[in-house]
Amino acid sequence: MDPIIAAIHADPYPYYAQLRAEGGLVFHQGLKLWVASSAQAVAAVLAHPDCHVRPSHEPVPQAIAQGMAGKVFGQLMRMNEGERQRCPRAAIEPGLALIDVNEVNALVGARLITPGPDGLYAAMFRGPVCVVAALLGFSPAQGRAISELTADFVACLSPLSDQAQLDTAHVAAEQLKGYFIELLDDPNNRSALLAGIRQRFAVTSTDSESLIANLIGLFSQTYEATAGLIGNALLALIRNPQLDSAQVDDVIVDDLIAEVQRFDPSVQNTRRFVAAPCEIDGVSLNAGDVILVLLASANRDPQLNDDPDGFLLDRPNRRSFTFGAGRHQCPGQVLAISIASATLRKILTLKPALDRLTWRYRPSLNGRIPLFA
Numbered sequence: 531m532d533p534i535i536a537a538i539h540a541d542p543y544p545y546y547a548q549l550r551a552e553g554g555l556v557f558h559q560g561l562k563l564w565v566a567s568s569a570q571a572v573a574a575v576l577a578h579p580d581c582h583v584r585p586s587h588e589p590v591p592q593a594i595a596q597g598m599a600g601k602v603f604g605q606l607m608r609m610n611e612g613e614r615q616r617c618p619r620a621a622i623e624p625g626l627a628l629i630d631v632n633e634v635n636a637l638v639g640a641r642l643i644t645p646g647p648d649g650l651y652a653a654m655f656r657g658p659v660c661v662v663a664a665l666l667g668f669s670p671a672q673g674r675a676i677s678e679l680t681a682d683f684v685a686c687l688s689p690l691s692d693q694a695q696l697d698t699a700h701v702a703a704e705q706l707k708g709y710f711i712e713l714l715d716d717p718n719n720r721s722a723l724l725a726g727i728r729q730r731f732a733v734t735s736t737d738s739e740s741l742i743a744n745l746i747g748l749f750s751q752t753y754e755a756t757a758g759l760i761g762n763a764l765l766a767l768i769r770n771p772q773l774d775s776a777q778v779d780d781v782i783v784d785d786l787i788a789e790v791q792r793f794d795p796s797v798q799n800t801r802r803f804v805a806a807p808c809e810i811d812g813v814s815l816n817a818g819d820v821i822l823v824l825l826a827s828a829n830r831d832p833q834l835n836d837d838p839d840g841f842l843l844d845r846p847n848r849r850s851f852t853f854g855a856g857r858h859q860c861p862g863q864v865l866a867i868s869i870a871s872a873t874l875r876k877i878l879t880l881k882p883a884l885d886r887l888t889w890r891y892r893p894s895l896n897g898r899i900p901l902f903a
């Protein structure tokens with residue numbers, strides 16, 4: 531086991547506990563990076579101004595720098611510090627925070643979901659992006675095309691992708707941009723979310739490329755992480771048969787999603803790149819150092835949650851790093867949780883034979899996303 535393989539291991543949590551026992555922030559000789567595993571170290575790294583989301587010598591991964599996917603990547607708030615993060619974030623975050631849960635429920639409710647593995651795949655990997663597309667004012671048919679394009683585009687974010695996948699990602703980025711050019715030109719767009727984002731964006735910038743890149747970023751950020759949350763909630767029902775899925779009502783679904791995101795997060799880790807010499811949690815770091823930030827381990831730290839390895843639907847004062855912390859903290863948390871809850875509720879009304887499903891985790895360096903068969 532190592533801290534990267536752990537993301538898709540059947541049960542990485544005892545290993546994370548071992549890492550925490552060896553120290554919150556420790557250098558891993560094999561991977562040649564620092565590993566932050568305790569809640570204290572994870573919080574300190576995410577809060578530190580010199581811990582950046584990209585290495586300063588490679589703001590865009592070389593493998594995609596020459597194409598459209600690289601152009602989008604280079605403008606994402608997720609991949610920038612300073613003004614290039616703060617400006618798009620200030621335009622987008624307030625709108626996401628005001629999402630109407632009833633609207634999300636209605637959009638998920640209107641989707642056709644079938645109970646077999648193919649239906650679950652579509653509910654996990656297509657539905658959430660279709661909901662975000664609808665909230666921005668795209669038609670259902672456009673949403674379906676956009677969810678396919680997003681699947682192709684996100685390949686550019688993973689170092690595991692091959693050249694053919696990267697070529698497809700460039701084409702997808704170009705097409706997603708085309709969808710947004712048309713959307714932003716459409717005088718009949720009625721989306722309150724899009725109107726608010728445009729209005730706030732115009733206050734600080736006229737750079738429509740940055741606006742479009744960060745709107746595409748909403749799809750790519752939604753895609754795998756929300757699929758994983760829905761999938762890991764289904765796994766929790768399979769692993770805890772006492773939570774009889776036929777009896778799980780609306781309240782329990784909300785509690786279940788809240789505990790699953792902490793207990794078995796779809797985003798297990800993120801990375802930071804040290805931009806200047808600094809000291810964190812008593813450890814001296816040099817410019818150029820890389821830190822693997824184990825969000826999923828911090829969630830199981832007894833310093834953060836009492837009885838951290840217990841799966842407790844009614845957990846008091848639940849605390850979690852699954853959505854990050856600090857200046858890059860996920861602005862889509864409320865939306866992601868409402869999409870996942872609505873989707874799980876809809877899946878459960880179909881009374882799926884959960885005990886007959888098998889699964890494996892999708893290959894990934896940071897995502898914990900089950901694929902059902």
Ligand code: HEM
Nearest residue numbers: 607608748751752755756759800852853854858860862866
């Ligand atoms: C279960 C689903 C999700 C999880 C677990 C998740 C998790 C995260 C995490 C951990 C980060 C911070 C990464 C870092 O600091 O290195 C992040 C950032 C972000 N997320 Fe989410 N996310 C989810 C869904 C969404 C959705 C639905 C949206 C929007 C529609 C979204 C939009 C964003 C954006 C724009 C950022 C970048 C923020 C910034 O850099 O300032 N996420 N997310």
